[in-house]
Amino acid sequence: MTTIKDIAEHAKVSPATVSRILNYDDKLSVSDETRQRVFKIAEEMNYQKKKLAKYRLKKKKIAIVQWHSNTEELGDLFYMQIQYGIEAKAHDLKFASTVYSIDQIIEKIDFDSSYIGIIAVGKFDHTEITALSRYQLPIVFIGVNTLGLGFDCVNGDYTLATRQIIDYFFTKKITDIGLLIGIEHTKTEKLVLPDPREQTYKTYLEKLGYFNDKLIFAGDFTPQSGYNLMQQAITELGTDLPHGFIIGNDTMAIGAIHALQEADIKIPERVSLISFNDISIAQFTNPTLSTVHAYTETLGENAVSLLLERVAEPDAVPHMLTFASKLILRASSL
Template identity: 50%
Template sequence: MTTIKDIAEKADVSISTVSRILNYDDTLAVTPETRQRVLEVAEELQYKKRPRKKHKTSTKVMIIQWHTMSEELSDLYYLQLQYGVENMANRLGIETEVITLDKIMKEKNVAAEGLVLIGKFDYTEFKLLKQFELPIVVVGQNALEFDLDSVHSDYETATKNIIDHYRRHHINDIGILIGEESTGQERQLLPDPRLQTYANYLRFLNLYHPEYIFKGAFTPESGFKLMNQAIAQLGDNLPHGFIVGSDTMAVGAIRALNQTNLAVPDRVNIISFNDVAIAKFTTPALSTIHSDTASIGEEAIKLLTERIHDPERPARLVAFATKLIKRESSV
């Protein structure tokens, strides 16, 4: 199991610096480059690198990241997905190159056999990317309507599982802190399946309270702001259980609770999403939904290689089950 010491040694910083960066301590004076290096090393060490094939294939795949690097480090899930794709490609001897969406849009020709898109894209972006006439797989979004292979996690079932978990522990007042995302070109606000499932399932259970919903961004700063908003607005009626849209949001939410002397989990339980590397090292450690990003990455490369050899087959959607990892932030 990866330790803070392992991360510190590989990133060439002190153990205390690693701990503060992983907890998104905004009072820590370090350069953006150091913060980026520590977060990337923490995620890299999550993966057991599979040995590369002795001989490379002639295949090259371009991985197109939806987020900029600064956005990626505030919501590490997409970086984790990238590592899953790269790891499988490495195993098969496939060369990879990571490029941002903005950069590839400026290219006239792309020297690759296929594209893996990581994130959320709109009609305009798909139309532009399909002009390269290359096989495409989308990771993190259902793109069947665009006739593209897609791989993602089943967040709907995961949301129900969190609600059921809370109810088994007699917690029936359940709030949610969720980020809002929009596509790049068309700036379309994307509906989050977790928020939709949360509302529908709690209505079914006669436990729905719209005042328990707080929306922002998938960042620690937003998690801090939203939890403070919930505390101020709800007072003694603050829910005893919260679903939080990402681990990084949860770090900010816990900081807000600590600053107002609301104990986690004795007064407020937190269960977040994605099980990125920081989840193990926060205080308290996060209970979180584990997305199998390694398997998602493997499936993305498998679908892409299939598509390269059989361009006429019907597009597929593959959804991976998740599981709740119980740690210290919840019952």
């Protein structure tokens, strides 16, 4: 198992610095570059693969388009994980890969003839998809259903995972279940994006007869938002604070843990927490996080394979690959 000391040695910082970065200590004064380096090394070591060297330019290249900026990635590592999967697969196949932001794509950049296609990671609106289409390259999307627009896509299944979390809480005799969730918008048109976890939470608990809309708290997918939302729940609900919480991602859960610990609320004795994505830092929190493993590397790797299929058969019927998620139980809910 990867340790904080292992990460520190590779990142060339102290173990204490690694621990504070992985736990989103906002009092730590380090650069975003250092934070990104630590997070990236933690993810790579978690997959038990060597850190990727800078791959020299080959005859064929793949463009990776991220909807998040580098700064936004620090608050939600999900898309960084997917990007790592794409880069690893491309590296194995002797392709070079270059990362662009959606803003760069909209501003219009020049792709030379060595680019075989685009993998777009995140949630994109009509304006952005139109901008991607004008490059006239095969495109695979990750994280959004684009079949209706004629594009291949790769997605994870969060619907079943949300039901599994609720079922697990019920086996622990926890029927008062709260939800901390982020609200996402597309970058250009600012469209609000529906979240399958929130939709499933509502419909499944309604079916079971335990839905309470006062237990939903929405903000951003960041540690600070997780902290603020849990503080809000503690203040507003008092002794009616739910005994179980589903949290939109692991970084939000880290903030929620800080808020509960400040309020001297025991985890999991008083409040059990289960989040999503299973990024590497989930095993370094105190307590360690129960979370849904999203197989992000698998999503990235299969997007590369799907892109190559599209290059080989441009007229094939568009299709979507959907991968299951797995509930990983750790100390925050046991």
